[in-house]
Amino acid sequence: xxxxxxxxxxxxxxxxxxxxxxxxxxxxxxxxxxxxxxxxxxxxxxxxxxxxxxxxxxxxxxxxxxxxxxxxxxxxxxxxxxxxxxxxxxxxxxxxxxxxxxxxxxxxxxxxxxxxxxxxxxxxxxxxxxxxxxxxxxxxxxxxxxxxxxxxxxxxxxxxxxxxxxxxxxxxxxxxxxxxxxxxxxxxxxxxxxxxxxxxxxxxxxxxxxxxxxx
Amino acid sequence: xxxxxxxxxxxxxxxxxxxxxxxxxxxxxxxxxxxxxxxxxxxxxxxxxxxxxxxxxxxxxxxxxxxxxxxxxxxxxxxxxxxxxxxxxxxxxxxxxxxxxxxxxxxxxxxxxxxxxxxxxxxxxxxxxxxxxxxxxxxxxxxxxxxxxxxxxxxxxxxxxxxxxxxxxxxxxxxxxxxxxxxxxxxxxxxxxxxxxxxxxxxxxxxxxxxxxxx
DNA sequence: CCGGACGTGGCAGCTTGCTGCCACCGCGTT
DNA sequence: AACGCGGTGGCAGCAAGCTGCCACGTCCGG
Numbered sequence: 263x264x265x266x267x268x269x270x271x272x273x274x275x276x277x278x279x280x281x282x283x284x285x286x287x288x289x290x291x292x293x294x295x296x297x298x299x300x301x302x303x304x305x306x307x308x309x310x311x312x313x314x315x316x317x318x319x320x321x322x323x324x325x326x327x328x329x330x331x332x333x334x335x336x337x338x339x340x341x342x343x344x345x346x347x348x349x350x351x352x353x354x355x356x357x358x359x360x361x362x363x364x365x366x367x368x369x370x371x372x373x374x375x376x377x378x379x380x381x382x383x384x385x386x387x388x389x390x391x392x393x394x395x396x397x398x399x400x401x402x403x404x405x406x407x408x409x410x411x412x413x414x415x416x417x418x419x420x421x422x423x424x425x426x427x428x429x430x431x432x433x434x435x436x437x438x439x440x441x442x443x444x445x446x447x448x449x450x451x452x453x454x455x456x457x458x459x460x461x462x463x464x465x466x467x468x469x470x471x472x473x474x475x476x477x
Numbered sequence: 478x479x480x481x482x483x484x485x486x487x488x489x490x491x492x493x494x495x496x497x498x499x500x501x502x503x504x505x506x507x508x509x510x511x512x513x514x515x516x517x518x519x520x521x522x523x524x525x526x527x528x529x530x531x532x533x534x535x536x537x538x539x540x541x542x543x544x545x546x547x548x549x550x551x552x553x554x555x556x557x558x559x560x561x562x563x564x565x566x567x568x569x570x571x572x573x574x575x576x577x578x579x580x581x582x583x584x585x586x587x588x589x590x591x592x593x594x595x596x597x598x599x600x601x602x603x604x605x606x607x608x609x610x611x612x613x614x615x616x617x618x619x620x621x622x623x624x625x626x627x628x629x630x631x632x633x634x635x636x637x638x639x640x641x642x643x644x645x646x647x648x649x650x651x652x653x654x655x656x657x658x659x660x661x662x663x664x665x666x667x668x669x670x671x672x673x674x675x676x677x678x679x680x681x682x683x684x685x686x687x688x689x690x691x692x
Numbered sequence: 693c694c695g696g697a698c699g700t701g702g703c704a705g706c707t708t709g710c711t712g713c714c715a716c717c718g719c720g721t722t
Numbered sequence: 723a724a725c726g727c728g729g730t731g732g733c734a735g736c737a738a739g740c741t742g743c744c745a746c747g748t749c750c751g752g
Contacts, residue, residue: 289609350612350616352614354612355604355609356608358608358609368602368605369605378601380599380601386583386593386594386595387597387602389570389571390583390584391605391606392570393569393570394504394609394610394612395609397565397569397609397612398609398616401615401616427677427683429680430676430679431676431677432677433708433709433710434708442730443732445731445733449729449730451709452710460645462645463678463679464681464682465642465643467679467680468642468683468685468686469682469686471684471685471686647737648738649738657700658700658701660700660703661699661700661701663739663740663741664700664741666739666740667741678739
């Protein structure tokens with residue numbers, strides 16, 4: 263089933279949101295959908311209260327959703343309401359929602375016209391998507407952890423340093439490899455360790471690994 | 478479109494496999510499908526040769542696919558043929574295939590009867606699934622890295638050393654904390670780095686983080 | 693009892709990492 | 723020109739890490 267535009271989605275599939283019993287999961291690139299005031303509110307009103315009702319809500323976003331302070335504030339509020347929010351360092355669909363592991367709603371990429379939604383209940387499709395979501399979810403990091411320990415946007419230099427460290431070079435070869443003096447390279451490493459809040463290089467590596475800063 | 482059983486899948490959707498131009502990705506729990514000799518061979522024959530044709534093949538499995546030696550050998554062979562294989566530590570669908578980002582094939586969970594496949598070409602669905610796949614893929618570890626660097630069961634001592642390193646202690650305090658001499662502690666660290674195949678402590682931390690050996 | 697294997701620890705010496713200090717350079721401001 | 727500022731690099735010295743060597747225990751099997 264395909265619907266066009268937010269209004270139609272709410273009209274035709276609104277009952278699915280209301281009817282969520284156990285679990286409501288969604289993955290999206292950013293907060294775009296829910297920042298459209300009309301759509302966001304009408305859906306929000308239909309969603310049962312968090313937690314208490316035994317409904318687990320999981321939301322997975324890319325770092326794009328943290329771009330501006332307003333979004334971060336919104337997400338923190340959402341978390342405070344008992345919703346689990348995680349950040350995935352990899353691209354995500356523009357919008358994927360799975361409800362109670364029985365229905366799913368996918369949104370097409372933004373185009374000029376109204377957004378197009380696809381609502382599916384085929385168990386095969388839903389289960390397949392759900393499993394993939396679970397995999398992406400498990401690999402993602404908790405929002406709080408992400409905001410805390412993270413250096414969300416390291417510049418290219420830092421990434422280069424990271425790669426050199428990850429390659430196992432000694433400082434000397436790494437510095438030569440990057441066209442830096444030994445002194446500067448080590449300064450960079452120290453800065454990196456500082457932003458990663460690491461006391462030792464091992465710890466820095468650990469954090470980098472946990473945060474998936476490998477690539 | 479839904480088909481039942483391997484034979485029907487090959488008959489009705491075989492051309493999709495043959496027609497793959499750029500990319501063939503699949504995610505599955507284990508090698509079950511392709512270990513069914515008939516299905517595996519008929520599909521294998523239809524798949525273009527690896528690499529040379531510009532076709533990128535990516536396969537994502539759970540560790541279940543590494544359970545027995547035969548499977549591991551098979552996967553190594555597959556890798557040798559230019560296929561990218563990664564292992565995800567999280568559950569995966571029983572079978573998800575996306576071809577050229579245009580068609581996807583999902584398999585339902587094994588039941589008593591013949592396996593049920595769903596073939597879809599809806600761009601919305603395919604893109605959504607593809608993005609999720611990409612996220613799971615990026616988070617997964619290369620097969621070779623997985624087989625190599627995996628130290629699934631380090632003894633308690635090693636875990637203690639790992640924790641000390643992760644805590645950011647200097648060797649001296651860590652050694653005292655563990656009731657070891659400095660010499661022995663460093664020996665342990667060296668052994669750990671050896672099993673992690675790390676050239677530097679940073680690398681060791683990186684691996685540990687990637688492999689989720691934090692806890 | 694002896695010999696060997698194994699794990700541990702001390703010592704020494706080397707390499708590597710880390711950092712404070714100073715000097716230099718390029719840049720934009722005053 | 724003079725100045726401050728930020729990034730860089732050399733130097734020096736210290737701290738941390740790494741490892742070969744030897745010595746001492748323990749625990750075997752001979």
